[in-house]
Structure formats: C-alpha cells, structure tokens
Amino acid sequence: MRKVKWGVVGAGGIADRRTIPGMMLAKNAELVAVMEINMEFAERIRAKYGAKYAYDNALDLINNPEVEAVYVASPVLYHVEPAIAAAKAGKPLLCEKPIAITCEKCKAVIDACHEAKIPAATGFMMRYGAYNMAIKKLIEDGKLGQIVSARSQFTCWYPDIPGAWRQDKAQSGGGALMDLGVHCIDILEYLTGGKTKEVSAFIDTKTFNYNVDDSSSVMIKMDNGVVGYIDNHFNVPDNAARCRLEIYGTKGSVMAENTLGQEDGGRVEVILSEDKEYDANQTRIENQKKDPEFKLNVEFGNMYTREIESFSDSILNGTPVNVPIEDAVHIQSVIEAAYRSSESGKVEKCD
Ligand SMILES: NC(=O)c1ccc[n+]([C@@H]2O[C@H](COP(=O)([O-])OP(=O)(O)OC[C@H]3O[C@@H](n4cnc5c(N)ncnc54)[C@H](O)[C@@H]3O)[C@@H](O)[C@H]2O)c1
Numbered sequence: 001m002r003k004v005k006w007g008v009v010g011a012g013g014i015a016d017r018r019t020i021p022g023m024m025l026a027k028n029a030e031l032v033a034v035m036e037i038n039m040e041f042a043e044r045i046r047a048k049y050g051a052k053y054a055y056d057n058a059l060d061l062i063n064n065p066e067v068e069a070v071y072v073a074s075p076v077l078y079h080v081e082p083a084i085a086a087a088k089a090g091k092p093l094l095c096e097k098p099i100a101i102t103c104e105k106c107k108a109v110i111d112a113c114h115e116a117k118i119p120a121a122t123g124f125m126m127r128y129g130a131y132n133m134a135i136k137k138l139i140e141d142g143k144l145g146q147i148v149s150a151r152s153q154f155t156c157w158y159p160d161i162p163g164a165w166r167q168d169k170a171q172s173g174g175g176a177l178m179d180l181g182v183h184c185i186d187i188l189e190y191l192t193g194g195k196t197k198e199v200s201a202f203i204d205t206k207t208f209n210y211n212v213d214d215s216s217s218v219m220i221k222m223d224n225g226v227v228g229y230i231d232n233h234f235n236v237p238d239n240a241a242r243c244r245l246e247i248y249g250t251k252g253s254v255m256a257e258n259t260l261g262q263e264d265g266g267r268v269e270v271i272l273s274e275d276k277e278y279d280a281n282q283t284r285i286e287n288q289k290k291d292p293e294f295k296l297n298v299e300f301g302n303m304y305t306r307e308i309e310s311f312s313d314s315i316l317n318g319t320p321v322n323v324p325i326e327d328a329v330h331i332q333s334v335i336e337a338a339y340r341s342s343e344s345g346k347v348e349k350c351d
Contacts, residue, residue, distance in 0.1 A: 004092075004312040007033035007067035009058045009082045010074030011045045014096065018262055019073060019123075020049055022304025028312040035061040058082040062089050069315055072096060073123075075165040076172050080105050087112035087120070092315045094308075096123040097182050099328045101173030103336050103351075106329040113325060121311045121321050122328035124186045128306035130298040131259040131268050135247065136191050138254065138296065143272060145251030147192045151229045152184035154260050155241040158234035160208050167210035175212030176232040177203055177338060182331050184230040185220065187260065191247060194222025195330065200347045201338035207235035218338045252294075264300040 006023060008015050011034035023029050033053035036042035046054035055061045062070055062085050070086035071094045072079050080100050086093045093113060099106040099122060113120040126132055139147060155176070158166070165171040166179055189195060201218040208214050214234040221227050233241070242257040243266075251274050258266035273291045307323070314321045330351060337350035 001028055002316055003028055003030040004315050005030050005032040005066055005068040006308075007035070007053075007061045007064065007070050007091075009035045009061060009070060009072045010078065012036050012041055013073060013075075015071065015073040016045055016048075019071065019304045019308070020045075022302045022306075023308045024049065025302055025305040026308040026312060028316060029308045033061050033064055033067050059085055062086050062091060067091065069094070069312070076101055076178075077165070077170065080109055083109045084112040087116040087118055090116055090118060092118050092311070093120045093325070094123065094311055095120070095325060095328075097186075097328055098173060098178055098332055098335070099325065100332075101171075103329065103332045106332050110325060110329055119311070119314045119321050120325040121314070121323045122325045123307070124183060124190075124323045124327070124331075125262075125303050125307045126183050126187050126260060127190050127323055128303040128310070129259060129261075130264040130300050130303070131256060131266060131296065132187060132191065134296040134298045135245075135254050135256070135268070138270065139191055139193075139247065139249075143252065143270075143294075144247060144249030144254065145274075147224070147226050147247060147249045149227045149229070149248045150188050150192060151231075151244060151246040152188050152260060153231045153241065153244045154180040154184050155231075155233040155236045155238075155243065156180065157237050158208075158214070160210060164210075167208075167212060169211050172212060174335065174339065175205070175210070175214055175216070176234045177201075177213055177216035177218065178335055180232040181216055181218065181230055181338070182328070182335060183260065184232060185218075185228070185334050186327065186331050187245070188220070188226075188228040188230070189222065189327075189331075192222065192224060192226045192228075194224035194226050196220040196222050196228075196334045196350055198347050198349055199334055199337040199341050201341040203339060203342035216338070220334065262303070264298075264303060268296055270294040270296060 042054035245256040252272040337348040
C-alpha cells in the first residue's frame with residue numbers, strides 16, 4: 001500500500017508521546033522527517049523512530065521534496081508560520097489544536113489552505129476514540145431520541161511550572177478552556193451534530209499564579225437546540241476527576257467516565273428508557289432496574305493511528321477530511337465568545 005511520507009514540526013512533545021507512535025502503526029503513513037528546536041533534540045527523535053531526516057528549522061523540513069504532508073505539533077504560538085508555509089508549499093497539513101492563539105490568526109491559516117487547495121485537518125483526535133465513535137452512531141441511529149442536553153468535562157492537575165508555554169497567555173492564548181475545552185466543545189458538537197451559536201461562561205484563575213485560566217465553566221446553545229455544559233480545570237487532581245461525558249435524550253442517555261482522553265478505554269453506561277406517560281409517583285429507582293442494559297460494541301485501538309490513517313487516506317484517495325481545519329476555527333470562535341461572556345457577564349454569539 002502506498003504510504004504518505006510525513007514530516008513533523010515540533011516532534012518532541014505530543015508528537016513523541018502519542019502521534020508518532022500512532023503513525024508508526026498506520027498502514028498508509030510513514031515518518032520521514034522531524035524538526036525540533038535544536039539539532040541534538042531533533043536527532044534524538046529521528047533516531048528513536050528511524051526517520052530519514054532531522055532538522056532544527058521548520059522551513060527546511062517543509063521544503064524537503066520527500067516530505068509529502070506536514071504535521072504541526074509545536075506550542076500554539078508557533079503553529080501559524082509553519083502551517084502557512086506548508087500550505088504555500090502545497091503540502092497537506094495536520095495542525096494541532098488550537099490552530100492559533102486568536103480566531104483572526106486561525107483564519108490566516110485557513111485562507112492559505114484554501115488558496116493552495118490542500119487537504120487540511122486539525123488534531124481533534126477524540127473524534128476517533130472508540131467509545132466516541134460508537135456513541136455518535138448510537139445518536140445517529142436515533143437510539144437516544146431527541147438530544148436535549150449534554151455535558152463534557154476534561155481536567156488535569158497543572159500547577160505553576162516556570163517557563164511552561166501553556167501558562168503564558170502570549171504563547172497559549174488561554175488556559176484550561178483553550179487547551180482542554182476545545183476538545184470538549186468539539187466532541188459535543190460532533191456527537192450531537194450541532195453547531196454552537198450562543199455561549200455563556202464563568203472563567204477564572206482561582207488557584208495558581210499564572211496569567212491564564214485554571215477554572216472554566218461554559219454553557220453553549222447549539223443550532224440543533226442542544227444545550228451543552230463544559231467544565232475544564234487545571235486545579236482538580238487527576239484522580240479526583242472522571243472526565244465525564246453525558247448525553248441526555250428523550251429516549252435515554254449515555255453517561256461515560258474517562259472516555260475523553262488520549263487512550264481508548266473508560267466506562268460507558270447507556271440507558272435506553274422510554275416514558276410514555278407522566279408518573280406522579282416518580283418511582284425512578286424501580287423503573288431504572290427494569291431498563292434493559294445496552295452494550296456498545298467497540299474495538300479498542302489507537303485513536304492517533306485512526307487519525308493519521310484517516311487523513312492519509314484523504315491525501316491519497318481524496319476521501320473527505322473527517323476533522324477539517326475549518327472546524328477548529330469555528331471552535332476557536334466559541335472559545336473567544338466564552339472569554340468575552342465571562343468578562344461581559346452576558347450571553348455572547350459566535351460564528
Ligand atoms: N491532540 C492531542 O492529543 C494533544 C495533546 C497534547 C497537546 N496537543 C497540542 O499539541 C501542541 C503541542 O503541545 P505539547 O503538549 O506537545 O507541548 P510540549 O511543550 O510538550 O511539546 C512541544 C514541542 O514543540 C517544540 N517547540 C518549541 N518551540 C518550537 C518552535 N518554535 N517550532 C517547532 N517546535 C517547537 C518543543 O521543543 C517541544 O518538543 C499544542 O497545540 C497542544 O495543544 C494536542
């Protein structure tokens with residue numbers, strides 16, 4: 001099978017922790033080049049994965065004729081330049097989330113991709129989570145009826161660390177909401193098929209000393225009528241949170257724990273239950289026991305492999321891009337509306 005030859009910009013972070021190991025398992029992708037901030041680091045990553053080329057300059061990697069597609073996984077502030085350069089070189093682009101620190105800068109990347117007519121995707125890899133794919137199908141099959149509300153929660157313990165780019169607004173654009181919330185909003189839109197139109201938020205830095213948020217609670221209203229609640233924290237211990245995903249519909253619900261993350265796994269409870277009439281006695285504990293258990297059929301694997309295989313297939317065969325980069329710009333507009341709402345105390349609209 002033909003393999004897309006990939007070059008990775010910023011290869012030593014999530015690329016090394018997850019995406020390159022996932023790429024190594026993909027049947028239609030091959031790592032040929034890596035770039036890091038210095039040659040010693042780049043060379044270490046190159047040798048680890050047996051890639052052909054190591055660089056300390058993104059443009060050199062992008063201009064290597066053997067590199068057919070570019071994955072940008074540097075800190076957020078440093079996405080735009082290599083992303084636009086990749087587009088200008090006519091190379092398909094997978095750019096990590098968030099694309100840029102502002103919506104305006106995201107749009108510059110999109111414009112470059114459109115102008116060059118290249119396939120472009122973003123790193124909302126949770127769409128490829130085994131449970132998330134099964135939950136989406138369950139909803140599309142109408143098993144939960146009309147979806148009325150949803151919640152997604154994603155947190156991590158992230159204390160003050162000198163020099164950490166995520167803790168510096170100039171480099172990250174924001175904190176828990178910007179870093180973790182983008183996944184949560186995207187997954188609620190993806191699962192329910194809606195697009196956020198209105199946002200209300202309370203965002204704060206309660207615990208740590210950095211200049212980005214460590215606490216974020218956001219409510220969204222989508223064009224399909226679904227109201228979503230999204231909570232993201234940098235100040236809740238890892239083991240104290242369950243990264244809950246909850247979807248409620250007129251015929252049942254999904255309540256999941258630890259399915260939002262970087263690995264397939266976690267726990268999902270699906271309750272299919274139809275009430276025909278109002279029960280004034282509210283005998284809900286009894287009733288729940290009678291609801292049949294519904295098991296989701298899932299096959300665990302590697303969501304980064306699925307992400308790379310899917311986009312490589314789009315590159316090779318022109319299949320639709322499953323996570324188009326345009327979706328990331330929309331999510332960024334939701335994020336910006338949330339920060340505005342937290343300041344203004346009002347419901348804000350987004351694109
Ligand atoms: N989709 C996911 O699963 C996922 C998970 C974590 C992070 N991310 C995203 O990936 C990006 C990187 O996050 P991270 O956690 O890997 O950060 P990180 O700090 O762990 O790694 C970033 C890497 O980029 C390198 N780098 C720094 N400046 C650079 C520059 N100017 N050009 C190229 N490389 C540079 C660093 O040396 C480092 O190795 C962010 O956009 C983040 O939001 C995505």
